[in-house]
Structure formats: structure tokens, C-alpha cells
Amino acid sequence: MDTLLAANSLAEYLHTNGVPVVGPLDDSTAMIVAAVVHVALVGAWFGLPAGLFIWAERKISGRIQDRLGPTRTGGKFGWLQSLADGIKLIQKEDLVPKDADGLMFRLAPYIVVVASFVGYIALPFSDGWAAMVLDVGLFLTLAVLSLEVLGVILAGYSSGSKWALFGAMREGAQMVSYEIPMAICALCPIVTAGTLNLNEVALLQSGGAWNWNVLHPFNFFAFFVYFTCATASCKRAPFDLAEAESELVAGFLTEYSGFRWSLFFLAEYASMFLVSGLAVVLFLGGWDDGFGIIVAIKKAFPDFLGTFIANVIGLKVFLIKSSILVCVQIWVRWTLPRLRIDQVMTTCLKYLIPISCFLFAGTVAYPLVLAKMSGQTSIIGPPAGERLVQPRSASATSRLEPNGTNPASVQVSAASSEGSQP
Amino acid sequence: MQPIDPNPFLIVGAVLFVCGVVCMTTKRNGIGVLMGVELVLNGANLNFITFSRCTPLGLDGQVFSLFVIVLAAAEAAVALAIALNFYNNHLTIDVDRGDELHG
Amino acid sequence: MNTTQLTLFWLFAALTCGGAIAVCVSQNVVRMAFSLVLTLGSTAVLFLLLGADFVGATQLLVYVGGTLVLIVFGVMLTATGPFTRIKSSAAGGILSGLIGIAFLFIVASTVTSVRWVDSDKGQGVASKIEFGTHSKAVASHFNPEQQGNTTRQLGLSFLSLRADRDLKFGIPPAPVEESNTAPVIPGESVAAAALPLNSNPKLSVGYLLPFEIVSVHLLVVLVGAAYLARTKRRTKS
Incomplete structure (x- = not known):
């Protein structure tokens, strides 16, 4: 409760x-x-x-x-x-077309806004600075982001216009398809970190740029696939088929005007920032500055004020990184031409999904192979388990044991060691 | 440990279940029937989670509800494919029209 | 439950029930789908309130984000005109409503007449959180285990490892004092949680096999649904 x-x-x-x-x-x-x-x-x-x-x-x-x-x-x-x-x-006047389903038409923008707003709930802006530090953080964020498509489909359907309906169908097909490689690629750093908690994922990368997940050989490619899919899931060009103005007038937005129209845009920019923030937390070290400055400040001044100042610096670092990614999205939008809808679907289903599956399998196998060969689960920097400031419990540390290739043996050994303590 | 009274949750589950059954029996739209099935499964899920929290059933309840969710998704996919086929053969989704085998 | 939680519970319980009733009453399929979104989303919040974070998130991801989008697609692909509605007869609706209310009365009275919680036996995966746990969590940078965080335990149980039953940091299904004296029933590991693992050679049963079966099942369903949806197009053209 x-x-x-x-x-x-x-x-x-x-x-x-x-x-x-x-x-x-x-x-x-x-x-x-x-x-x-x-x-x-x-x-x-x-x-x-x-x-x-x-x-x-x-x-x-x-x-x-x-x-x-x-x-x-x-x-x-x-x-x-x-x-x-x-x-x-x-x-501006709040227009509802005569042929539209009024209730649905008015509700749809709110669904979109709520979906992208709730996505912020588990996003950590700095160490512990999230509305809720949830153990299912990433999972919940992805789940909530997937609700956005419902609002778009409702908007298109209830408008009673064929342009809007076309746009909504395209959008639905596109977002549902791109969710799959996006989620699989987001799982790659999760496997590396061993937790779904976004705060923990970012924490495991702190202490220097060499700890960032993006330097992990498989996560490096996963980052680019994730970012492509994230751009597509935000309906940004070159994937803005839903509102392709040269073909569909404005897609699902055709019949909207005034405040409700602006709500869609608010949601679009907010989810752009959200997926960029997720990319930063998952791949680019979260609030870590890359030189270990924040960790050093926290070590030198472990009191409340020192931690607070370190967190504020971390917040700024996080915002700068996310803003850079948003600017990349803007840059891409104004330099690349729009794809056709069949090209969009081919890109996702024929290329991105197999690539992301391969990357996921590689991320899973990578530490096992490394541990077999060199006895250590990472090449650069210490293994993830040793980067923890304080190990969480027997389960958390044993999970990250370098030679613990068999989870069963790890768990049993953890249990027996616990059991031997009276 | 805060005790939770399971009864309110169980009653919500019962409402979901009954609504689902009523929906399944009254709707003539094939997709409406499908929605009724989803409601019934959700009522069952809510009961599983309630019992996992309030009784020694423990984690098993959550595992069951996860299986239910996954199988419901699979069921919806197949049922929708059937509904599409039905629509292609009858040009309507009204399940009362599928009475060719009615003697 | 404190006041906030009670308020949240009643709010979302009302949304759940209202959405479910709207699904039954509404004649427009898209409105039904939207009411279903409301119901399933509120049920996910009820799951969160019951300390099942992972199941709640799965509900949102699979049901609301996946299944319902599929259903709405189905609605669109089978619509013969804009905002089609297939009406049921009014008499049938009233009759089924009455039967439904009677049925609900039976189910609800049956459910409430049982005393489900035995106060001596303790609770299930109760998410134990009190004030003070969060500062501890911040100090150690991690959430406490018992904060509705069943993700790891669920994952392990899908690998046939019952951390919640066999390991000491899992939640014991029965109080410690009781199970120390209780005899260890073979194959039944209720007592194992409180005992050191070595003294009980039997491990609890996990869910590896059902998990694999469901995975294969999903693949078969994927192929089957794609096949069903494709063949009809070929016969039509």
C-alpha cells in the first residue's frame, strides 16, 4: 500500500x-x-x-x-x-468539428499530456532527486510512454477526418513497432547494471567517463539504436509520418486548434526531453561529470551541504547532457528528409529489431565471456559491482560476482553464507 | 507491517468480473466480447495480487498474474485475427450474423 | 492503510468500477475501448497500491500500451462507417443488468463472508515501509528490499530460484518462531525461510518451466495471428 x-x-x-x-x-x-x-x-x-x-x-x-x-x-x-x-x-477558439466524436476529441490531448508527464515520475535528475525512486523505474517509464500512442490514435479517430485517421493509423503502427527495439536497447545497460532502478543505473556509472555505459562495446551501439527509436517514438522527423504535412495536411492534428493543439506540442517536446534524459541516465552516466568531480566533492564534504551542492552540480550536468541530445534531435529534424511509411516500417522491423536483439544477446554474453577469459567483467575501469558506494545486500553483491556465471550457485552460496551467520 | 483489509479489493475484483461477464453476454460486437474477456481476466488478476499481499500466498500470486497478463495479450492477438477474418467473410463484426452452421 | 492510501484506493476503485460499467453500458466501440483504458489503468494503480510494482508496470505496458492499441486497431479495421455502433436490444440490456446485479451480489457476499487474513499467520509479500526507510535508502543509495520491490524476486522465481522462500532475506511466509518448531514437510518449504538453507536440502519450486512454455506459446501465437490475418487477404483479392 x-x-x-x-x-x-x-x-x-x-x-x-x-x-x-x-x-x-x-x-x-x-x-x-x-x-x-x-x-x-x-x-x-x-x-x-x-x-x-x-x-x-x-x-x-x-x-x-x-x-x-x-x-x-x-x-x-x-x-x-x-x-x-x-x-x-x-x-484561439476551441473548435470541435461537427463530425467529430466530441468527448473523445476533447479528451485525447489530455491523455497524451498525462502520458508524457507521468513518464517523468521515475527520472532521476540527480542522485536521489527523482519524484519516486522506483525499483521498476525504467519499466514504468517505458510503460507510461507507450500510453501516448493511445491518445494519438483517439485524436485521429475521433476527429472524423480521413487525414487525421491516416495519421493516427501510421502513428499507431510506427510507435508500436519502434517501442520494441527501443525497449530492448534500453535493457542493454540494464543488464550491465543489474537493476531496473534508474537511480542505481546512473550511480553505477558515476566516478568518471570510463565508467559510462556508452563505452561498453555493445551498449555503444545500443545507444545509437535507442536514440533512433526514441526519435521515432517522439514522432520527430525524419519519422514524423503521423503529421506529414506534405501528404496528410497535419495528420492527427488536422482538426485541432488553439489550446488543445498546443497540448500536443507540449507533450511532444516534453517527451523529447524525457527520452533524452533516459538516454543520459542509461548510457551517458546520468549526472556524472566524467572527471569524478562530483564524487570527489561528495567524498570530501559528506555533510548535508556538500552533498546538496554536489547534487546541484549533478543536476546541471544532467540538464546540459539532456539538452545536447534534444538539440541533436532538432538538428536531425532540420537536416534529414522525411522517410516514406514503408521505409520507416522496414527500418524498424527488418533492421532495428534484429540489431537490437543481437546487441541484447551480446550484452548478456559479454561479461560471462570476459570473466572466463580475464577473470574480470569489464575492460575499462573496475567492474560494476566494485563501483558501488555501499553494497546493498548479499543478493546485490553476489549477483555481480565476476566468476558467478551460474546464478544458481551464486544464490545458493549467498544463502549459505547468510545461513552460517547465526 | 501495515495490515490491509482485502475485502474492498476483492469487491472491486468482483465488480470487474461481473461487468466482464455481462459485457461478454450482451455485446453483439465481436470486439466488445473480447473486451469483456479482458475485464474478467483483470478481476482475477486483482484477486491474485490482493491475496499475494494479504495472505501467505506470497510471490506466487504476482507470478500468476504476470502469466495471466501475458496470456491475455496472446489471446487478444488471436481473437483479433479471428475477428478480422470474420469481418472479411461477413462484412460486419456482429457476432449474431455468424450463424451459417445454425440448422 | 492511512488516510492518503485510503483516499487513493477509493478514487481508483471508483474509476475502475466506473470504467468497467461504462464498458458494459456504452454502445460505441471506441468509447468502450477508452473506458477499458480507464479501467485497466486504474487497476494498475491498485496493483501499485498493493505493493506489486512490477505487475502494475507490466499491466500498463502489455495491456494498456499493447493489447488495447491492438483492440483499437481491430475496431478501426472492422468499422463499416464512421463511429459505427451495433445496438443490443433494450430489454436484453435491462435483463442482463438485473442478472448482473444479482450475480454481483452473490459473488460479493461470498467473498466478504470469508475471513481471508488470519492475523496470527502474517502477510504475504507485504511491502513493509515505514517512515525512516527512505533516508536509510538514500544513505546506502538503494531502496530497501521490502518496498514493494519484488522485481528481483520475481525474476529469480522465473529462473526457478525462490529467493523469497529459500533465502533468509526473502520474506518468510510464516513467523520465525513458529516455523522453527514446525516439522519440515518434504517438498514444502514454508519452514525453510526461517531455517538456514543447509538444514533443508529441498529448495522451493520456481517457475522456469511455465516461463519457457509461455515464451514458446507467445511465439506460436505471434506466428498464428500473423497467419490468420494474412490468409484472409489473399482469399479476398
């Missing part, structure tokens, strides 16, 4: 120490306050990247096409362009 709001140090703090005026709060009040604070924080991170990256996209696309992009709104570089866009969109 407790997992939903459990990993919540704020609730705990409020419960034990209390707030200045009111005093210690009881369980449920503390949990509600903590939940509201976390939702507000995550909500800020949901809205902010959207505004920022819409502006960035306009500027970058302008520069790529030898234009200036926005220059007037809010100063020299058009800083306030996305705000102005937002105000313009909110003022």
Missing part, C-alpha cells in the same frame, strides 16, 4: 522534523504536501523544456536554413517567442 508515494524523503522530513509554524505533520498530510511539491517541481520541468526547446528549435532551424529565426519578441534573440506563441494559442 505504500509504494505509491513511498520513496519520498520530503514526506519523511516533514513527518519527523515538521515545518516551522505547524510542527510535525502526520503521515498523510506529510505525504500530500510532499506529493504536491514533487508534482509542482516535475510540472515545472514538464513545461519549461517545452518553452525552451520550441524557442531553440526555431533558432536552430532558422540558422540551418540560413535564416535568423525569431528576433523581435522579448529582446535581441527572441527569448519570449514561445511565451508569445502560447498566449496566442490560448486566445
